[in-house]
Amino acid sequence: MSAQLITKLPESGPDPITTDLPGWKVVSGTPSMKTWILHKAADGSMISGIWEAMPGTYHTTYDKYEFVHLISGRITITPDGGQPIEFNPGDAFAVEAGFTGTWVITEPVRKHFAIRLA
Template identity: 35%
Template sequence: MVVTIRVDTSPVSPLDQPIAAEKLVSGRPMTGFRATHDDEAAGFWSGVWESEVGAWRVAYEETELCVMLAGRARLVSDDGSSETYGPGEAFVVPKGFSGVWETLEPCRKIYAIAT
């Protein structure tokens, strides 16, 4: 029998995961997540993630689908191009993306990650 998994999109509490100091660009944001589905064998993970305001370097080794539930975030690629996302918007960060994740307003998103 196949059973579906509901994603609890309510706020994550507590935000207890700091960004590593060597990645920080600005601020000292705390983050947190609530996993919904972890399938290491299939290379797939999903859940809800939140962040306080700040910016940090990212280098994606996987592909991630993001669906913004609250707040605003901007992704700035190493080539200087950028996109800003807000509530109700969805985007994919492809494997190999490198740049800066900037949380402009405290944000919450659904994530789905595939390797």
């Protein structure tokens, strides 16, 4: 049997990851996150899913490329040494491997993500 070449993702799934992801450290408030990995590429190169977070501030370090589509909520992302960028519902953006900076979550967030693993 060949691999499925197109997959419709559900809105979420059972059993989210509820711990803070590697590279994410709380610096203000009491934010929390949930991550649902809803699909893994057949060749192991990508994952995609849904991420939710409650208000607060994280400092994060990215070691992989991520594409994001913000479904709801508001975030201000500031690269270390850079200028803040605001993101609102409907915005899409990419974060390159090597990024370090803060995510200020001002309203509860729900986003689609796709992360390149290899």
